[in-house]
Amino acid sequence: MPLELWLAMRLLLARPRQTTLSVLGVVVGVAALIIMRSMTLGFLNQFVAKMVEVVAHVEVVSEEVSAYFQPTATDATKPIRQALQESFLPTFFVPTRPAEPRSRKGIADWEGVARKIRHLPKVVAVAPVVILEGLVVFNERTETIGLMGIEPTLYERIVNLRRWMVAGDLTALQRNPNSLLLGAKLAEELGVWVGDRVTVVGRNGRTATLRVVGIFASKVTLVDRFRSYVPLRTAQRLKDTDRVDMLSVRLTDLYAAEGMAKRISQVTGLEAQSWQTMSRSVLAIFRMIDTIATLVVVIIVVVAGFGIAITLVLLVSEKRGTIGVLKAAGMTPKRIALGFLAAGLLIAGAGILLGELAGWLGVEILDRTPTGLRGYATFVESETFPMLKRWDIFALAAVAAFVVVLFASWFPARRAARLDPVAILRGE
Numbered sequence: 001m002p003l004e005l006w007l008a009m010r011l012l013l014a015r016p017r018q019t020t021l022s023v024l025g026v027v028v029g030v031a032a033l034i035i036m037r038s039m040t041l042g043f044l045n046q047f048v049a050k051m052v053e054v055v056a057h058v059e060v061v062s063e064e065v066s067a068y069f070q071p072t073a074t075d076a077t078k079p080i081r082q083a084l085q086e087s088f089l090p091t092f093f094v095p096t097r098p099a100e101p102r103s104r105k106g107i108a109d110w111e112g113v114a115r116k117i118r119h120l121p122k123v124v125a126v127a128p129v130v131i132l133e134g135l136v137v138f139n140e141r142t143e144t145i146g147l148m149g150i151e152p153t154l155y156e157r158i159v160n161l162r163r164w165m166v167a168g169d170l171t172a173l174q175r176n177p178n179s180l181l182l183g184a185k186l187a188e189e190l191g192v193w194v195g196d197r198v199t200v201v202g203r204n205g206r207t208a209t210l211r212v213v214g215i216f217a218s219k220v221t222l223v224d225r226f227r228s229y230v231p232l233r234t235a236q237r238l239k240d241t242d243r244v245d246m247l248s249v250r251l252t253d254l255y256a257a258e259g260m261a262k263r264i265s266q267v268t269g270l271e272a273q274s275w276q277t278m279s280r281s282v283l284a285i286f287r288m289i290d291t292i293a294t295l296v297v298v299i300i301v302v303v304a305g306f307g308i309a310i311t312l313v314l315l316v317s318e319k320r321g322t323i324g325v326l327k328a329a330g331m332t333p334k335r336i337a338l339g340f341l342a343a344g345l346l347i348a349g350a351g352i353l354l355g356e357l358a359g360w361l362g363v364e365i366l367d368r369t370p371t372g373l374r375g376y377a378t379f380v381e382s383e384t385f386p387m388l389k390r391w392d393i394f395a396l397a398a399v400a401a402f403v404v405v406l407f408a409s410w411f412p413a414r415r416a417a418r419l420d421p422v423a424i425l426r427g428e
Contacts, residue, residue: 026351149235168214344409
């Protein structure tokens with residue numbers, strides 16, 4: 001056994017209680033960092049995955065719809081629930097709309113605009129959409145609703161509605177002009193089922209009696225609570241227009257959406273919004289939570305590092321005589337320093353190994369633990385915590401702990417190396 005390692009072992013065994021506490025401090029820091037980052041990044045990944053399922057990669061919007069994507073000076077003072085609704089599919093919710101919307105212009109010659117977009121690279125599909133906000137009435141119940149007028153055969157290439165269906169038939173929306181698809185949560189609030197007829201009242205006062213031909217569940221809370229689909233012509237009739245409000249675009253690469261939105265704007269002269277832009281507020285919230293959680297856990301690791309530093313400083317003070325004898329026997333200051341540094345790294349090694357194991361167990365347990373979150377407490381419905389199991393999360397925790405312990409051990413090791421053996425042996 002190398003002399004430095006022997007010295008490190010002797011030093012750690014001299015204070016077993018403090019050594020154990022130092023190791024536990026590293027274990028807690030490493031495990032907490034793994035679990036917190038796995039959870040926050042898991043929620044973020046789940047949100048992004050669902051986001052690109054329920055909206056187009058790029059939305060080409062009319063001036064009216066574009067107004068609702070622009071931030072205002074009072075955004076920072078809005079309640080959380082309102083801010084989340086405005087940032088998550090913001091054009092579909094009545095409670096977030098301004099009292100006096102702009103004049104309804106829409107996109108003229110949308111067929112020609114759609115053809116231009118289809119000729120661009122990376123474009124898979126383009127579908128027209130009309131947005132109408134209002135109320136839905138069934139028996140004595142009234143709820144707010146965000147209607148989307150679509151051509152089912154075209155829009156299904158943008159959003160896979162068929163996969164969401166829990167009751168009814170999607171093709172009936174194509175066949176019946178007075179039909180309606182309802183989100184599962186909205187249908188539950190109204191107490192309706194497939195075959196029931198409901199009355200829809202638009203903001204302009206126009207009404208229509210529609211038959212519920214299907215119920216869908218996207219597992220996205222706000223979508224299932226507020227969104228519904230009607231045939232494109234029906235929405236245009238309710239809105240008293242022959243134009244559309246948006247052209248939804250799907251791409252071969254969802255992460256090319258920002259660049260393609262700019263390209264589409266140049267080609268069409270209309271404003272185009274990527275899915276990242278439409279959800280920027282919620283994405284920012286997730287990133288902020290991840291940053292805060294990481295900083296808090298890093299502080300825990302740093303505190304553990306201070307504990308290791310204190311333990312080694314006390315060892316230096318207690319073992320002054322031993323250090324003096326070793327130096328007098330010919331052991332160099334460098335080897336003395338390496339011995340104390342090795343003591344700190346042994347603590348780091350044991351703490352990181354046990355911390356990685358504890359973190360992995362925590363991730364696996366939470367991945368099977370019911371969240372207990374429903375409604376607005378979560379963006380996307382999930383039965384268990386969506387833990388992200390990725391190697392770099394574990395690697396980051398190990399590297400962070402190692403660096404902190406290395407720095408914590410370096411200064412006591414230098415102090416031990418600088419002790420004067422003559423002064424120590426004289427008792428000074």
